[in-house]
Amino acid sequence: MYYVEKTLEISASHKLNLTYESKCENLHGHNWIITIYCKSAELNEDGMVIDFTHIKKLVKEKMDHHNLNDIFDFNPSAENIANWIVNTVPKCYKAKVKESEGNVAIYEV
Numbered sequence: 001m002y003y004v005e006k007t008l009e010i011s012a013s014h015k016l017n018l019t020y021e022s023k024c025e026n027l028h029g030h031n032w033i034i035t036i037y038c039k040s041a042e043l044n045e046d047g048m049v050i051d052f053t054h055i056k057k058l059v060k061e062k063m064d065h066h067n068l069n070d071i072f073d074f075n076p077s078a079e080n081i082a083n084w085i086v087n088t089v090p091k092c093y094k095a096k097v098k099e100s101e102g103n104v105a106i107y108e109v
């Protein structure tokens with residue numbers, strides 16, 4: 001099995017829709033550190049699992065310098081973003097979405 005990891009730093013804002021009162025319901029920003037994990041039993045004709053640049057285009061170009069509430073049709077929690085990445089990037093089986101040093105969500109198939 002071949003594995004690749006791509007780490008991106010993305011500046012983006014969001015506000016969370018929650019069932020309880022929270023400061024996170026107010027618009028605020030993070031410098032997200034996102035790690036995307038892909039794997040494949042075989043390499044493509046270019047000798048890759050997936051091109052790192054293609055991963056960046058799919059995730060960073062969509063999210064960077066955006067209000068995530070404007071670009072996603074789901075509540076943009078770190079967990080939901082991790083799920084979106086796994087379902088968007090080919091061959092991705094896991095995504096780690098870090099809002100800050102202490103706040104990390106992971107989704108893995």
Ligand SMILES: Nc1nc2c(c(=O)[nH]1)N=C([C@H](O)[C@H](O)COP(=O)(O)OP(=O)(O)OP(=O)(O)O)CN2
Pocket residue numbers: 016024028076077078079099100102103105
């Ligand atoms: N499970 C999740 N919990 C929270 C998420 C999330 O995506 N998944 N997101 C938030 C907010 O985005 C918020 O910005 C972070 O909350 P919090 O840790 O309370 O605040 P700080 O980053 O300022 O950290 P301090 O520990 O207060 O320094 C909330 N929860």
